[in-house]
Amino acid sequence: MSVLEVSHITKTFGSKHVLSDVNLTFEEGKIYGLLGRNGAGKSTLLSIMTNRIFAGEGEVKIDSENVDDNDAKLGLMYLMSEVNLYADGWKLKQIIKDSESFYGSFNHELADRLITEFGLDINQKFGKLSTGYNSIFKLILALCLPVKFVLLDEPVLGLDANHRELFYSELIQSYSDNPRTFIISTHLIEEVANIISDVIVLDQGRVILNQPVEDVLAKTHSVVGPEKDVDQYTQGLNVIGHDNMGSIRANYVYGDLDDRILPDTVQLSNFDLQKLFIYLTNQYEGSAHHEDK
Amino acid sequence: MSVLEVSHITKTFGSKHVLSDVNLTFEEGKIYGLLGRNGAGKSTLLSIMTNRIFAGEGEVKIDSENVDDNDAKLGLMYLMSEVNLYADGWKLKQIIKDSESFYGSFNHELADRLITEFGLDINQKFGKLSTGYNSIFKLILALCLPVKFVLLDEPVLGLDANHRELFYSELIQSYSDNPRTFIISTHLIEEVANIISDVIVLDQGRVILNQPVEDVLAKTHSVVGPEKDVDQYTQGLNVIGHDNMGSIRANYVYGDLDDRILPDTVQLSNFDLQKLFIYLTNQYEGSAHHEDK
Numbered sequence: 001m002s003v004l005e006v007s008h009i010t011k012t013f014g015s016k017h018v019l020s021d022v023n024l025t026f027e028e029g030k031i032y033g034l035l036g037r038n039g040a041g042k043s044t045l046l047s048i049m050t051n052r053i054f055a056g057e058g059e060v061k062i063d064s065e066n067v068d069d070n071d072a073k074l075g076l077m078y079l080m081s082e083v084n085l086y087a088d089g090w091k092l093k094q095i096i097k098d099s100e101s102f103y104g105s106f107n108h109e110l111a112d113r114l115i116t117e118f119g120l121d122i123n124q125k126f127g128k129l130s131t132g133y134n135s136i137f138k139l140i141l142a143l144c145l146p147v148k149f150v151l152l153d154e155p156v157l158g159l160d161a162n163h164r165e166l167f168y169s170e171l172i173q174s175y176s177d178n179p180r181t182f183i184i185s186t187h188l189i190e191e192v193a194n195i196i197s198d199v200i201v202l203d204q205g206r207v208i209l210n211q212p213v214e215d216v217l218a219k220t221h222s223v224v225g226p227e228k229d230v231d232q233y234t235q236g237l238n239v240i241g242h243d244n245m246g247s248i249r250a251n252y253v254y255g256d257l258d259d260r261i262l263p264d265t266v267q268l269s270n271f272d273l274q275k276l277f278i279y280l281t282n283q284y285e286g287s288a289h290h291e292d293k
Numbered sequence: 294m295s296v297l298e299v300s301h302i303t304k305t306f307g308s309k310h311v312l313s314d315v316n317l318t319f320e321e322g323k324i325y326g327l328l329g330r331n332g333a334g335k336s337t338l339l340s341i342m343t344n345r346i347f348a349g350e351g352e353v354k355i356d357s358e359n360v361d362d363n364d365a366k367l368g369l370m371y372l373m374s375e376v377n378l379y380a381d382g383w384k385l386k387q388i389i390k391d392s393e394s395f396y397g398s399f400n401h402e403l404a405d406r407l408i409t410e411f412g413l414d415i416n417q418k419f420g421k422l423s424t425g426y427n428s429i430f431k432l433i434l435a436l437c438l439p440v441k442f443v444l445l446d447e448p449v450l451g452l453d454a455n456h457r458e459l460f461y462s463e464l465i466q467s468y469s470d471n472p473r474t475f476i477i478s479t480h481l482i483e484e485v486a487n488i489i490s491d492v493i494v495l496d497q498g499r500v501i502l503n504q505p506v507e508d509v510l511a512k513t514h515s516v517v518g519p520e521k522d523v524d525q526y527t528q529g530l531n532v533i534g535h536d537n538m539g540s541i542r543a544n545y546v547y548g549d550l551d552d553r554i555l556p557d558t559v560q561l562s563n564f565d566l567q568k569l570f571i572y573l574t575n576q577y578e579g580s581a582h583h584e585d586k
Binding site: 038165 | 451455
């Protein structure tokens with residue numbers, strides 16, 4: 001079992017702290033969702049992990065070995081990102097061949113099926129691809145290369161609903177045929193909520209959440225009822241947001257309910273990962289709809 | 294009440310038919326979802342409607358008057374799209390001023406609130422904006438200009454989950470303060486499903502669906518149970534897709550159920566707009582997961 005470890009990673013661009021002492025452990029065979037607002041540092045972190053840019057401090061290790069300039073370890077990871085590694089004039093076929101020789105093998109059987117399903121023209125030049133097909137081509141590489149760690153930064157950028165659904169189902173199929181580690185960074189949180197096993201939230205360069213999805217969702221509570229009763233019930237709890245609908249109030253709690261006695265007028269349920277993410281990371285904004293407490 | 298009419302619009306690029314005899318009527322005060330796969334012709338249609346490109350055949354009218362080179366009518370529409378109309382060196386402030394003088398007025402009060410909520414720096418140059426803030430700036434123009442028809446092509450491109458939710462809630466607020474027509478083209482179908490009143494689906498340049506969302510959803514039926522019973526019950530109905538989960542079968546029907554008697558073993562429910570869209574527009578693909586019938 002391989003383990004990918006990120007220790008004390010710090011990165012500044014000029015005077016801006018992009019990442020501050022990030023510590024994470026990625027275990028083999030899990031599917032991680034790496035969530036964060038625009039500018040939270042997700043892409044920088046993924047680029048540091050794969051040696052595309054260097055950290056100011058800290059280190060990245062696979063099985064206790066530093067990955068810096070370490071081809072054997074770097075060859076265990078593939079990062080699919082918005083940054084294009086290939087020249088515009090290269091044919092897709094050639095890029096596949098080159099990647100195959102760098103990584104040592106390539107799952108041509110799976111690639112052929114994906115190429116047909118997505119309707120990708122493999123004789124095209126890389127620079128001629130639309131945003132959607134650019135993503136699709138890089139996703140095919142990511143799924144077919146023999147890596148233990150597949151890092152996907154905004155994998156469904158430019159894909160229509162049909163292609164997104166096809167990708168999610170192929171990802172699950174590929175994972176079940178060959179369990180390995182996926183790290184998926186995306187803004188479409190609800191679409192991956194059923195796929196990921198663990199959720200990591202980066203906020204302004206710091207890890208503010210890192211837990212199994214199941215445990216996270218079990219701690220979400222929406223408390224709905226008359227305002228007075230709801231506020232009384234949630235007093236002292238970790239209320240991360242609220243909504244008012246006429247005279248009805250919803251307080252959103254993240255954490256324990258302390259075995260309190262629920263008044264008859266108040267209803268409890270869970271809320272979803274995207275809503276949790278929004279409330280946890282909303283501290284900047286003055287929106288009346290999502291005040292933090 | 295103003296009405297925007299699209300009659301017999303046809304457009305070819307080279308030998309490719311991008312739009313084929315498109316006929317649509319947009320009534321004032323409705324919110325339309327314009328859905329379609331990548332390449333279905335949505336952006337071309339919106340550009341033709343606003344005179345940015347010209348149709349091969351057909352015409353676009355507002356209140357029975359052709360909009361071609363008609364500034365009075367063109368001034369009733371604003372199209373927010375990926376194509377940038379502004380030079381990179383222009384300051385956002387200046388673009389607002391210019392737009393105000395072209396359209397005659399501008400809702401500065403709303404703009405100021407949106408600028409604060411989204412954290413937009415209005416002294417920046419247009420070309421310096423990230424993808425997300427480029428969208429946000431154009432959305433602010435779209436909501437604050439005094440137009441009767443607001444056309445939004447991929448409005449939430451590059452926005453994180455927080456900014457998407459903020460935009461949807463501001464859109465609803467703006468519509469309720471000042472009811473006018475919105476036409477929203479997006480790949481994030483489930484996110485707009487509760488906002489739009491009517492859904493239009495373009496497929497390979499043709500309108501294949503144009504109805505109130507409520508009516509559309511009422512005609513979706515997922516029929517779940519043992520394969521034999523499900524197939525027997527749905528025989529002769531408009532089955533647009535299916536799923537198999539072990540020995541259990543789900544057939545997805547769009548249309549009437551003909552008052553058939555439902556066997557005890559079979560369960561009926563509705564399915565959502567995104568799923569309907571995927572099945573209706575999936576004819577190209579060989580995916581085992583979404584075969585059309």
